[in-house]
Amino acid sequence: MGISMLVSQQPQLLPATMNIPPGRLNLDNFIPWRPKKKVVVVMGATGTGKSRLSIDLASLFPAEIINSDKMQVHEGLDIVTNKITEEERKRVPHHLLGIVGPNADFTASDFCDRASIAMEKILSRGRLPVIAGGSNSYIEALIDDVDYQFRSKYDPCFLCVDVRTPVLHQYVSERVDRMVKKGMIDEARKFFSVNGDYKQGIRKAIGVPEYDMYFRLEPFLDEESRAMLLKKAIQEIKNNNCKLVHRQLEKIHRLRNVKKWNIHRLDATEVFNRKGNEADEAWEELVAGPSMEIVAQFLDRDATIKRNWRHGRFFGRQKIMLHNAL
Template identity: 25%
Template sequence: MLTDKQPDSARLLILIGPTASGKTKLSLEIAKTYQCEIISGDSMQVYRGMDIGTAKASPEERRAVVHHMIDIHDPDEPFSAAEFQERGSRLIAEITARGRLPFVVGGTGLYVESLAYGYQFSDAGSDEEFRAEQELFLRQHGAHALHDKLRAVDPVTAERLHPNDSRRIIRALEVHHLTGQTLSSQLAGQKKRSPYDICIVGLTMDRQLLYKRIEERIDQMLDAGLVEEVASLRSQGYSDELVSMQGLGYKEICACLRKELTLEEAVTLLKRNTRRFAKRQLSWFRHMKDIHWVDVTDTDQFDKHLRLINGIIEEKLINKTPQQ
C-alpha cells in the first residue's frame, strides 16, 4: 500500500474530464511535450476486444505514446478499483524509474482518485450467504429493485453506480451488512494527501456542447462498427450479463441484438445514458481536490487550451519548488 509522501516522491500528472470532452487529443500532445507514458484511468478500456465502445486510443496513437492499463483483461474477468490502484502504483514507480513522467488520463473518478491519494480499500471480508441472498433477490425482482435497496442505505454510492452494475451494488450492500458503515462513508474518510508530487488538470465545457459532442461521438462509434463489435463479443460466448457487457454502448446494443429494442431505440437510450454518465462524472470530479480547471468550450482554440494546460503543468509540477 502507498505511504505518505516522501521528500523524493514521484511526480504524477493527471488529466480528467467527462466523456467526449477531448482528453485523448490533448493528452497525446502533453505526453509528447513532457516525455510521458500514459496510464489509462478508464474502467472499461482494460477489456480486450472492447475497442470502439470504450473509445480507446487508436493503434497509431498508442504507437506514438506508450499507453498502459489497456487490453489487460478478457471481458469475463473481474476488474476493480483496488486492482487498478495496485497496478497503477507499480506502473508509476516503473515509469519514474525510466526517467519518464507518469500521466493518468481518464474519466473513472473512483479509480483515478484512489490512485492519486493511495486509498485504503475495505478489508470487510465477505459473506457468501448474504451475497447469494442478494443475487437471488436480483433474479426475482430485477436490477432496479436491487439498486433501490442500495439507495436506501447508501444513496451516495447508489448515485455513482449504474443499476445494471449488480456486482458492485452487491459488494456495497455487503460492506454495509458486514461493517455497519456505508461504502461512501468509508471513501469520504480516506486521507486526501497524495503520496506523489501531483498535478491534476480537469477539463470542463458548456453542458449543451458536451451533450452534442457525446451524441456525435456515438454516431461515429456506430459508423465505426459498434454493433458489429458487440455482436462479435457475444458470438465468442461473452454473456450479456457480464459487468463488462453492461458498460455504456454494450448494454444497449445487446438489448438491440436480443430484439428487445430497435437500433433506433437503442441509440436513443445510449445517448441518454451517456449524457447521464457524464453528469455523474462531473459530480464526482467536483468533490475532488487539487484540480486546476480548464474550460475547453471553444473547441476551435485547441492550441490556446494546450498552452494553458502546459502552463499549469510547468508551474505546479515541472518547476515546482520544495516549498510549494
C-alpha cells in the same frame, strides 16, 4: 491555570548547542528527506479530450500515459469503449489498456495495484507518469486510499478538461453516430449472448446492453421493425452517455469542493463550438497551452516552457528533458 497548562503542553525547544558524545548518535533509523515524485492526472467527463491532452503533454515532456478508464482496461470493443488507437497514441507508451480479458472483473483495488507498479516503472526511467481517464472512482481510490500511501509518496497535479453540458451532450450524441458508422453494431454483436451478464466485465460498457433486445429480436422482425428497434437502442446509448457525463461531473465537483483537491479547470467549450483549423487553434490556446504552463510550473520548468510557447516552438514538439524534476 489555563495559560500555564497550554504552555506546559507546548513541545520543548532543543538548546541551540548540544554536546553529543562521539559515537553515541544512532543513525540506524534516520530517514533522509526526499522530494515527492511528480505525477500528472488528467480528468474530465467522457468526450472532453482527456486522451488528446495527455498526448499533447507527452509531446513536450518525456511522459508515459496510464489509462484510468475502467472499460478500456479490457480487451476488445475498441469502438464501443472509444479506445485510443495506435495511430492516435503517436508512439507514446500507454499502460493499462486492454490488459485483462473481456469477462474479468477489474476493481478499483486492481487498478491501484497496477497503476502503482506502472508509476514506479515510468519514474525509474526518468519519465513523467500521466494518468488519464474518466473513471474518477479509480483515481480517487488511488489518491486518497491510505493503503496505497499515494499522498506521502507522490505530488499530484490535477488537470480537468471541461465543456459546458449542452455542448458536450450534443458532441457525445454525434460521437455515437460516428461510432455506429465505424462498425459499433457488429462489434457489439460479437459480445452478445442470450445468457450474457451485463454486470460483469466489458459487457457493462455503455453500448453493449442497450443492443440486447435488438440482437434478440433481429432474426424475427421485418426490415422496418428492425430499423425502429435499432434506432431506439442507439438513442438509449446516447441518453446513457449523457447520464454518464452528469455522474462524472458530480464526482469531479465533489473532489474539488468537498475533498478540496486542487484541480485546474480548462474550459474547452469554444473548441467544440468551432470546426477544423479554428478548433485546433482554440485547443492550443485554451487547453493545451495553459496545461503545458501549469505542468511546467509544477515541474519547476516554468520559464523555459513560457519562452518556447511565446516563440511559437511549443507545438514544434520540442521535448524538454525533466529527469532532475521527476
